[in-house]
Amino acid sequence: MFKNYIKIAWRNLWKNRGYSSINIVGLAIGLACCLLIVLYIHDELSYDKYHVNKDRIYRVINSFEENEKLIRHDVWGVAPIGPALKADFPEVKNVVQFSGVTSISLKNNEKVFQEERVFFMDSTAFDVFSWKVLAGNPTTALTAPYTAVLTASTAKKYFGNENPIGKTLEGGLAAGRADPGLYKVTAVIEDVPTNSHFTFDALLSMSTFRKALPDYFDSWGYVDFYTYVLVSDQFNLSNFNKKIPQFLKKYSASSEGKYNFNLEPMLDAYMHSTAGRQPGVTGSVQNLYIFAIIGLFILFIACVNFMNLATSRSMERAKEVGVRKAIGASHRNLILQFMFESLALVFIAALLALLLVIILLPSMEAFAGKHFAWSSLFNLTTFSIFLGIVTITGIIAASYPAFILARFKPVEVLKGTFKTAAGGQFLRKGLVIFQFGLSIVLIAGTCIVFSQLHHLQHTNLGFQQDQMLVIDYNFDNEINKNLESIKNTFKRDKDVIAVSSSRSVPGAFFPNAGTEIESTEGKMVPLAPALFEVDIDFIPNMGIKMVAGRAYSRDFPADSAHSMIINEAAAKLWGYSNPQDIIGKRFAQWGKEGQVIGVVKDFNYLSLHNKVEALALRLEPWSSKFITIKLQQANLPETIARIEKTWTGLAPHIPFNYTFLDQSFQRQYEADYRFQRIFTTFSGFALFIACLGLLGLVTYTAQQRTKEIGIRKVLGSSVFGIIQLLSFDFIKLVIIAMCIAIPLAYWAMGKWLNNFAYHIDMQWWMFGIAGLSALFIALATVGYQALKAAKANPVDSLRDQ
Template sequence: MYKNYLKVAYRNLIKKKSYSLINIFGLALGIACCVLIFMFVHDELSYDTYHVNKDRIYRVTHGESSKDGKTGPFWVWGNAPVGPALKSDFPEIDKVVQFSGRADILLSNGDKLYQEDGVFFMDSTAFDVFSWKVLRGDPKTALADPYSIVLTETTAKKYFGDEDPVGKTLKGSESSGRSAAGDYTVTAVMEDVPANSHFRFNALLSLNTFRKSRPEIFNEWGYVDMYTYFLVNDQFNEAAFKSKIPDFIKRNIQYPDSRYTIAIEPLKNAYLGTDADRQPGETGSMSNIYVFSVIGVFILAIAMINFMNLSTARSLERSKEVGIRKSVGADRRNLISQFLGESLLIVCLSTVVALVIVVTALPYMTDFIGKEFAIEGFVTWQNISFFVAVMSVVGLIAGSYPALVLSGFNPVMILKGISRSQAGGANMRKGLVVFQFSLSIALIAGTIVVYDQMSLLLNKDLGFDKEQMLIVDYNYDGAVNNKSQALKTELEKNPSIVSVAFTRSVPGGYYPHAYTQIEAPDGEMKGQGQPIFQVGMDFVTHFGLELVAGRTYSKEYPSDSSKALVLNESAARQYGYTDPKQIVGKKFDQWGRAGVVIGVVKDFNFTSLHRTIEPLTLPFEPYACRYMCIKVKSAGMRETINAIGEVWKQLAPHRPYLYSFLDDDFERQYKSDLMFRRLFTTFACLAIFIACLGLLGLATYTAQQRTKEIGIRKVLGADVRHIVALLSADFMKLVLIAVAIATPVAWYAMNQWLQGFAYRMEIHPTVFILAGLIALSIAVFTISFQSIKSALMNPVKSLRSE
């Protein structure tokens, strides 16, 4: 019997090749999309799970409590003394590991000279807490001595090739005031940090190097330049630990009126579950995980509905087979098992095709979203078992409806040539189409919102010039800062260069915070912690910042070098001045500099549009600068870049010429948003395509049912246009119902997604009108294909049996 079922299934697949191809490919595409989305979600959820003690690792976040008792926002980047204090006060903490903010340094071995942009000063306990595999050297002592360095495998090959680097030295330069200059002994080589780590690096320097050069900051609770992680033992209770934090703060913080506090965060939340600022690396978005998971379920559901509709569309062709089988003794259970078996066979074939699609698409997926996926990493017994279970359920669900419909045919009516489907079945199919297109319209609306929001981010006036702005990174090199005026003078001789300025920070990049006191309206000195951009003389005019009060720095005022301060409007409001002109002339005290405020610039977006504009000061400190910013003309860009390189080789031959464009650097903040847009749009389009296959199936089914009706209408004089309108009208009603259902759902979902942006678009009704029109157009095109084919059919053929 089962052999017969297999033969019949095979013959049916071969008999209707086009239907079989659409059925198998449509379901395969849905399964492939679901698998690819699963791989993406699995990768996002796998961050930091490779650490053996992942469930026992926590980190400290730093914040301030307000007068009403609320706390936040929190930073991960904080002071150094908190680590030893926690270890001393809490016996449930086994190990503490601290590391500095990222330290980009110039490393060299002979003529091999590179600026490493992923380096941290790290505690010797790093390998006790984190599970990084050391290939050569002793992990216990690798970071113990000052001027020790641990290289990743890739970095080691870059400097030493295939030689064993342990025991050899690399020369290091200064790094952001951390006194990193000196000869570093390579004490260990470790495997490259896994890609699914919330922070990654190319090399680790001993934290004792930093401690030796600047011991004072390791006792200053107000100095910010350290990340603190710790490993707890079995006696650790998170709730009890948190309840002890206020007493811990009181014991250790002696500053009057201090609102400083800390919180703790488990490592498992570091990538997807954190709201803290100043992360040591990248973070993901749990809301994006939910969105893609829902899209994956939508696509699989649409593919299953598509399979049901296409199978049902062919049911009339197999009605006589069902009638004969029933007449010779087959009961409904046998027929259901036959058709469910055929369904599972198609699912198996679709799964094979889906896996081929996945393997083929993976390299493109890597380029598409910037993540490298290796299918071997997902081939585990757990994943295989889960996949087989899901595919079995898909086969049973997708085949259940066609099986029940086909097995329910009345054999007497079938063999008499009467084959009417029940109204309930027709309503079920219509409901499935409404469901399909509700999902499709929601995805279309979501795509429009995502595109409009990203256009807002990329095209909004940020309040500063970022076009044709070349940024040369020399990493705080004192020799370059000493030659800054010579570089500026020489470069500005080039007619293709508009202006040159120097700064420690650029919009979209790193910036420090400083405790700043400014005279308030009542005459008292009011202190606040806030971002600062340490800048050179021409920063304000070079970046096109608008002055709203006072003046900017000028060579005509020698005192500007130490006794002047420029800030933005938000900073003026922070200190109590609604009119920025009122703060000009007020006293300030910041990081050892004291004087008066000389100017206020209009607020500009120096961070991504996920955040509102913060108070910002722009102290004049040319010797603290890191970047040379060059505004160039668009014509002859390549020649200009080469000319700048020649000047750089003459005046700063000891450093590599590293440049980038500010607009590219700034937009890099939206890397995850752009990836989200690409993935969302791609999978939305695939879902709509699969839904159209389902609509084609139902249109085919309806046209088959009304073949004789169409023939009679043509004999009585109906033209093609009227018949197409007749066949399309019901489907258009279904799509309009789908628009009504999808609109509130899509509005709510996308409004929630937009909450992650400080600057966001308004969702206008036109978004849903446009989504509905697009869906309607797609539906009309899909239905018209079958409707026109039916309308053009020769009525003689359809009426021959009458």
């Protein structure tokens, strides 16, 4: 019997090659999309799980309050918390601390690179984290000052195939955390896995940092450290939290009553943390839910299409069922036969889906920002999930057609009085409404995502973005000593409009500064605004507008010691709704005292995900890291070549590391662009599969009304009239889908837009485009099949079949 099932299944597949191809391709695309989404979600959820002690690693989340108001809730915190936790809590078995990310130029003979992903880290790093050591002793690798651990790719970049252990790299100024010196390579580790919430190319010993700035390690006010702890197997977070108040009371004199903390599991760092100042990138749970829902919907649509296309051909096989039953075939045998045929299609679709995924896998890195190795596709978890999806899909997709076909009554079929049940028609129409409702939601979502990202690209941020060349020289002392001379040299270039220097530029790292400003009541109120350390030319060069007071000026020599400029948000934070009223008020910040001389218009120095927060612009050019050059439009490549030549003559010891400000600022939206690409692509696949489903229902309806169409043509009905007859019912279904989908899309995309502090307002045309697009696609799909039915020979239609 099994052999007979195979023969019949093969004959039917071959006889109906076009139908089978549509069915297989639709389901294969659905399964492939679902598998790709599973790979993406699995990778997102795998972050940091490669660490052996992953469930026992926590990190300190630091909270800072001013005037009983929470002003910061960051991972980035103070150094003394680490040793204090180790000393006061026996359940804390080990502590590792590392600095904020550091940029440092490293040199080996003629090979000079500026490394942007470097941390100063404690020697206990390898007791807590599980990075694979390829060479060297992990226990002592980061013990001595001026020692370094390199990743394999970094070691190869400097030393080629030579053994780097014991060799030295000449290191420049490390972002103010250590003086230049020779770093001895003490260990090499495998490149940090990409599914880590922070990654790096090199680690420098924390003792180097401590040697340069020992006072910072006892200060409860200096913030520059990430603290991670390894706890015991019996650790209970709830019990630990109960001890925190007593711990803080013990150290309250040092922290001035402003400091608080809690522990966060490391496994929550990437996907679930809400703290600021993260050591690396973070993910979005919301986006995972969106992709998971899209994946399930695509799979569901594919299953529905499979069933619709199968049942749309039920009339062709009705007589086969009648004859088989008449000669003794049992209900069970028929179900098994049709189940086998459907499962065969599902199996072929699954193989095709795997092939599609294998073909697409290499392009996923550029598309989704992730690298998927072949092993990720065939590992136990992913492959088990895929097999489960295929099995469930096969059972669901195969069961409905099998039970429907096996239920046909032989007497009715052979007499020609067989009719399909009304319930089945309602079910299929309901599924079409669901399919196109989802499609309209996805089309509207795509329009809104594109509009929001266009808004991000073209919103006036309050500063000059275009043609701004930013050179990163990493705080080099020689350059900072000769800044004015270097700037004047650049100004002599015919394509250079203006030049300035600063420690930060919009979109780059900046510190926060403890700052006191005189309030309206005459009291000195302490807060901690963001800080840009700039030169005199920064504000005019960046095109930042003044709303009160004046900018820094060479006409006022006292500006360098006794003046400060803030933004509108800072003025409001200190209680001045009118910026003019804060001009002349006293300030104290990091050893500098004087008066507020100006207020700049708020500009978006961070991405539009964030509201503009309080900012102080401190005149301190000798703390600069960047030189920003405003260029003319013409001859850009030639201009860059000339500037590079000039730079090499001025600073041959520093690589010419440059970016354009608009490009570097837009990097903050990489995750949003990645979301756009994934969302749009899978939306397109969902729409395509929905069209296949509609094609199935149109085919089914045309078959059911074959004789009616023949009679109408004989009686004089036109081709257009027949098309109109068959299309009208489906147009109604799409209109119903629009009525359901548009409010749903409005609600869902409103939730997504709330992730941005500055976002577009949803317009009616976005939903209009979605509805009309779905309507047009439906008309094209229905029209093709309706035209085919309308042009059929009425003699063939009326012949008894």
